[in-house]
Amino acid sequence: MSLDHRTVDQGWLADLRASLADDFATQTARLRELTELNADTGDPGEAHNQAALLAAARRNIEQITGALGRISDGTYGLCERCRKSIPAERLEVLPHARFCVPCQEKQNK
Template identity: 45%
Template sequence: MSVSAHDRLHTLRNALQDQFERYTHKLTTLTAHGTAPEHEGFDRQTAVALIDSTRQALADTTQALKRMTEGTYGRCEQCQLDIPVERLEILPHARFCVPCQQTQHR
């Protein structure tokens, strides 16, 4: 039984919404003790790195949800071709297809 593109998109939207909720909760937890990160067992530098990476993940997820709303989700921001759904299933917030992503880091 094949899964339709609509069903896959619905599944990806749900995954992104779940990620958004998890990252929001994690960021809230991390920043609640921001002045005393050792409370969570982290030194200050580790706590700051965790907060920064969680903020970035939350921003990436938010942007992916925004692209879904705008109808541009799944389209490479560089070449404008469709990002393979298999890539989106692995990395739901992907903004670039693999070839364009590789050129971003050169």
């Protein structure tokens, strides 16, 4: 089943927007916490772990922000490459998906 942009359930989009906003707040708090704890312990392994956690939090915030922007501008659920609808099942699992599966596979190559 694909997301039909002409008949999108506005309640579903509102719930998704609220969920993404909650995720954004959580990730922002996590990023703030990680940044504040960015004390150098002298352990290279710990520094590497800290850097990876910071990068993951930033990436999550970027993905959430992108999804919220696409909801706002009416392009949510459209593949950024082929402009076809991304299946609703994919969006349920990966709400920040920017590409349909075939285009994502091409993007990863």
